[in-house]
Amino acid sequence: MLFSRRPDSFENVLATCLDELDAGAPLEDILAKYPQHVADLAPLLAVAAQMRTAPWPALSVHGRVQGRERMHAALAQYHSGFSRWHPSWVQAAMALVIVVGISAASVIVTKQDWPSPFATPVPLAGATATSQQTVVAPSDTATTTPTAEPSATPTPQIATATSTVTVTASLDSKPATVLPSPSLQPSATASPWATATLRPTPTVLPTATLVMNANSMSQTPRPTDTAGKPGPTATSGPTGIPPPPPPTRIAPPKTPSPVAAATTTTQPPAAASLEPPTAPPPASAPGPLPPRR
């Protein structure tokens, strides 16, 4: 700096005077030492003295404590590991790793032959949970043997749910009863996901038994329903539950899928049983079965 190199520059004189002022020397004594700069020094030293004695603001106790707490809270968050200090791309990468890991784990679990918790028959409101179902192929004989009475007051939702569970349980818990046939894929008895791998064809209709089962849950069993029905043989169980209707009554889908099959099975009886919840079918005096054709 040009001015700082000169020992007698005004900046140096001012700095010296300020140092003397800091040391406690009177202003008049300081000015008397520099008579040639008095006119310039006097107002500046007055301002400096004013600044020196001014009550400068400082952090209040509350503000100091609060600021320190916030800083230590941020430190604790930093020490907690995954925190906001991480860049966004690190967070995105970690989220991607988690998603990929979960997907890989689910694929591995799916491919293993572990019994699925969904294969366990779930009793729903006293409804039949372990009905035995035998699909005999290639004939159209289906035998339904419920081991318990259906619920006295089955709701449409229960009937629908039971029908789904029944198919899963019967195919899963009784794999030996499912006879190998061209209509069933070999994985139907080996896989715990029988409902997913069982693909009905037009010749084998497990969906037909499902219809009957759902129907039996929502309707009063009529032993006479099985009599005089055309088509394949259907026998009722020991409890007098009506046997499933002939499987051929419901046309299977041309390109069936598990979802499509489930949808198809519930159509005729579900349409009858899936009444609006506000008016469920009376349990004590259920109406007759709808006429079948």
Next chain:
Amino acid sequence: MQDVCTDAEMIALLREAQRSDPVACDRLYTLYSDKIFRYLYVRLGQREVAEDLTADVFVRMLRELPRYRADTTRPVAAFSAWLYRVASNLLTDHYRRQRHRHHLDISEQTALPSSEPVPFHQAAAAEERNVLLDAVGQLGDEQQRVVLYRFADQLSVRAVASAMGKTEGAIKALQHRALENLRRILAATDRAAS
């Protein structure tokens, strides 16, 4: 606690703080919290906002510290300048958010209970302080820091030069210009008041 630290101390302090050592971070807070608060307060004129922003500065400091490269030749000055830059950026963000105009609230700065009568000399002292703070707030950034260092923190020219990373001559020149500007601003304020 000592209000200044040497370059060697600062290097060690920054090394520990970059490892998120709470003691080192607390020491940095002790060293700089009042300075940063005054720097913000003379610009904002509002104590609460200045205190909030001061806390924000140190939270931001913790966030940015791992990426901070300490200057081994003049660590105190470099870190001080860096911290003031953080404060300045936060102040800019605050102005952008709030579209707040710089003003000084005299009643807020008296810090006296409103229910008690304010003695005349206290009110006069508070007004004088407000006038001074307002004048300092009108200075440029470097002059303002020199005034705060020299008169509020009562640092020597050498210490200020170290803190700001400038030569002593530059600090003397800044000090001179700052006092000249203050004299001019205060004279204008006196004329306006009379």
